[in-house]
Amino acid sequence: ELGLKVDYASELNPDQLLAATTIEGKVLVIAGAGSGKTKTLTYRTSYLLENGVTPKSILLLTFTRKAANEIKSRAKVLLADTLSDDDLAKDTLPTSKMLNDVTSGTFHSFCNMLLRQYSGLLGINPRFTILDTGDSEDAIDLIHKEKKYPAQAKSQAFPRKKTLQNIISTSRNRRIHIRDLIESNYPDIAVHIPIIEQLAIDFHEYKRANHLYDFDDIISQVVRHLKTNDIFRQMLQNQYRYIMVDEYQDTNIPQKQLIDLICEPKSVSLMVVGDDNQSIYAFRGANYENILLFGETYPEAKLIKLEQNYRSTPAVLNYINALSAHITLGYQKQLYSSVSIEGCKPVFSHLNDETREAKYIADKIIELKPDHDYSDFAVLCRTSFQSNYVQLEFMERSIPFIVVGGIKFIERRHIKDVLAFVKILYNPNDTIAWHRILTLFQGVGAVTATRLTQAINDDNNSFEPLLTPKFAKKSEQLEPLYHTLTKASQAESVESIIEHVLEFYVPILKTLEENWRERNEDFRVLKNLATEYSSLDNFLENLALDPPNDSVATTSQPAQDDKDKVTISTIHSAKGLEWPVVFVNSLVDGITPHHRSLADFEELEEERKLFYVACSRAKTRLYLTAPDYFASYSGYFDKPSRFIAELSADEVEVKRSRKSLEMLASDDPVWW
Numbered sequence: 103e104l105g106l107k108v109d110y111a112s113e114l115n116p117d118q119l120l121a122a123t124t125i126e127g128k129v130l131v132i133a134g135a136g137s138g139k140t141k142t143l144t145y146r147t148s149y150l151l152e153n154g155v156t157p158k159s160i161l162l163l164t165f166t167r168k169a170a171n172e173i174k175s176r177a178k179v180l181l182a183d184t185l186s187d188d189d190l191a192k193d194t195l196p197t198s199k200m201l202n203d204v205t206s207g208t209f210h211s212f213c214n215m216l217l218r219q220y221s222g223l224l225g226i227n228p229r230f231t232i233l234d235t236g237d238s239e240d241a242i243d244l245i246h247k248e249k250k251y252p253a254q255a256k257s258q259a260f261p262r263k264k265t266l267q268n269i270i271s272t273s274r275n276r277r278i279h280i281r282d283l284i285e286s287n288y289p290d291i292a293v294h295i296p297i298i299e300q301l302a303i304d305f306h307e308y309k310r311a312n313h314l315y316d317f318d319d320i321i322s323q324v325v326r327h328l329k330t331n332d333i334f335r336q337m338l339q340n341q342y343r344y345i346m347v348d349e350y351q352d353t354n355i356p357q358k359q360l361i362d363l364i365c366e367p368k369s370v371s372l373m374v375v376g377d378d379n380q381s382i383y384a385f386r387g388a389n390y391e392n393i394l395l396f397g398e399t400y401p402e403a404k405l406i407k408l409e410q411n412y413r414s415t416p417a418v419l420n421y422i423n424a425l426s427a428h429i430t431l432g433y434q435k436q437l438y439s440s441v442s443i444e445g446c447k448p449v450f451s452h453l454n455d456e457t458r459e460a461k462y463i464a465d466k467i468i469e470l471k472p473d474h475d476y477s478d479f480a481v482l483c484r485t486s487f488q489s490n491y492v493q494l495e496f497m498e499r500s501i502p503f504i505v506v507g508g509i510k511f512i513e514r515r516h517i518k519d520v521l522a523f524v525k526i527l528y529n530p531n532d533t534i535a536w537h538r539i540l541t542l543f544q545g546v547g548a549v550t551a552t553r554l555t556q557a558i559n560d561d562n563n564s565f566e567p568l569l570t571p572k573f574a575k576k577s578e579q580l581e582p583l584y585h586t587l588t589k590a591s592q593a594e595s596v597e598s599i600i601e602h603v604l605e606f607y608v609p610i611l612k613t614l615e616e617n618w619r620e621r622n623e624d625f626r627v628l629k630n631l632a633t634e635y636s637s638l639d640n641f642l643e644n645l646a647l648d649p650p651n652d653s654v655a656t657t658s659q660p661a662q663d664d665k666d667k668v669t670i671s672t673i674h675s676a677k678g679l680e681w682p683v684v685f686v687n688s689l690v691d692g693i694t695p696h697h698r699s700l701a702d703f704e705e706l707e708e709e710r711k712l713f714y715v716a717c718s719r720a721k722t723r724l725y726l727t728a729p730d731y732f733a734s735y736s737g738y739f740d741k742p743s744r745f746i747a748e749l750s751a752d753e754v755e756v757k758r759s760r761k762s763l764e765m766l767a768s769d770d771p772v773w774w
């Protein structure tokens with residue numbers, strides 16, 4: 103009757119419909135996996151547009167940029183499909199086109215955009231560069247070496263840069279003092295607390311002085327400005343009137359503050375959706391309590407629960423429900439399946455070793471292939487390390503695959519090196535990038551690199567100091583570097599900047615790495631990426647905030663159909679996605695759950711949630727596998743995961759290896 107083009111009532115169930123059409127006030131949608139939370143956001147977006155809401159006033163925050171684009175393109179299809187001939191004839195702006203003006207992305211990309219767009223108002227330099235986690239570690243290491251801190255106590259080893267970065271970041275994201283964090287979580291480095299506290303302060307100052315922002319800064323700077331700058335806050339409150347957040351269970355304190363500050367006025371509409379059972383980012387400071395506290399922050403909020411599951415067959419869902427019953431913290435929820443065919447019970451197979459485990463997975467895929475595309479299958483691993491055997495087996499059997507998660511393309515050393523050149527062209531104050539480049543050269547150590555960087559910055563960021571005899575005598579590479587940078591800074595496109603850099607860098611790489619030929623393939627990918635960008639800042643921003651997950655080097659030989667591949671992914675990167683057939687491997691106690699989590703209730707709980715996320719990706723078939731034993735430098739593990747053992751045969755079919763059968767026959771205490 104409202105003249106809407108999409109038939110919301112027939113495509114959504116009553117609870118989903120309520121969530122999609124309650125467009126004013128604050129709404130929390132809390133629901134289990136596969137209950138249509140993301141789908142509801144999609145329909146709500148199109149509903150807002152159909153009801154005349156200006157696209158620029160909509161803000162859609164998701165966990166990856168890909169997820170945001172997915173929601174927008176689905177909404178686009180919804181609206182486009184319903185365009186009548188009348189509309190087309192009238193040549194009015196179709197509603198689907200409006201989606202281009204909806205602001206969407208991750209918290210990081212949104213905040214990054216704000217800092218650059220409002221740099222004038224906020225009094226900041228818009229030409230800052232972003233430090234990723236690895237860069238931050240390097241910066242901390244550099245500061246630690248350069249500053250003369252008092253001698254370190256010898257009784258406890260000083261933590262490595264990775265640990266230091268983690269401590270500093272966690273203390274900010276969870277709003278805990280470094281002292282308290284170390285005393286409770288890292289007691290074996292407690293004697294170093296004063297130095298680490300000082301290091302955190304110096305790191306902060308260092309970034310400020312050099313226009314560097316790490317991931318945490320991007321969000322917390324915006325929060326700080328929102329708190330202190332009334333004009334800024336009011337501008338955002340006036341612009342973003344309809345805010346939606348997916349995967350709300352994985353927000354951290356600064357992210358929650360950001361939302362709360364913009365949504366303070368009653369008139370700003372906010373809908374967050376999430377599943378507390380799926381919070382798996384505590385290691386990044388995510389606070390699943392945000393979802394539990396929503397009602398306290400917004401007492402007038404409406405709570406909507408979705409209980410119908412549309413993803414999985416009853417047999418798979420039965421298993422997922424049993425898993426979720428073991429999660430103690432949070433809302434309890436039972437899901438009902440909407441799929442009418444009962445389906446196969448999940449199967450747990452206990453295999454002799456990791457090679458057999460990989461073979462089993464490959465066998466199953468080949469067995470099921472006649473009824474499926476390769477892209478129907480996913481192998482989900484606790485960490486990317488657990489995918490090695492599977493990758494080898496797939497290569498041998500010519501099963502095409504793509505690897506998602508794990509070491510990202512831009513985290514590779516040679517890619518970081520090339521990007522360092524690009525970064526200094528954009529922000530010559532990026533001391534970390536300067537260090538990375540200068541210390542590539544023999545004869546240039548950290549001390550010279552620091553002095554040279556200082557000289558360049560003092561000389562108004564000209565490259566001349568590279569040529570002064572004082573420095574030039576240290577390495578004969580400095581003069582060619584000068585010419586390369588000068589040429590590259592005049593280049594017309596991002597791609598040609600990279601070409602100039604490679605001309606200089608590849609010969610150096612040849613002297614550093616034996617397998618430089620393989621790296622060349624990565625450079626081809628990088629150049630391809632560069633062609634998509636017209637400006638340096640967009641290029642660097644996108645690579646830092648939304649890096650490509652895979653590259654040619656992590657994919658197998660191309661299949662006939664380029665897209666038809668099995669996905670091999672970490673569980674973390676599989677969030678929100680679904681496949682008809684899902685394998686979860688390495689289900690050995692000590693790997694899943696991870697041995698480091700066993701002593702801590704909350705960490706163990708998070709491991710359980712991670713397993714729940716993995717299993718709830720499956721639509722029709724779920725295969726769980728474990729080798730008899732798993733040996734690594736961190737230990738020897740030979741019991742199946744407790745997450746399997748605590749469920750009964752009603753929920754899962756078990757196929758044991760010979761060894762575990764022998765264990766059963768003997769009087770040993772067994773796991774089952």
Ligand code: ATP
Binds near residue numbers: 114140141677680
């Ligand atoms: P997750 O917690 O894993 O992110 P989710 O709650 O976001 O899951 P969706 O991904 O939105 O769930 O939906 C799961 C699947 O169920 C999708 O394939 C979706 O198209 C389908 N689905 C959701 N709601 C309905 C519905 N009302 N009718 C038919 N299919 C639906």
Ligand code: MG
Binds near residue numbers: 139140141678
């Ligand atoms: Mg979802």
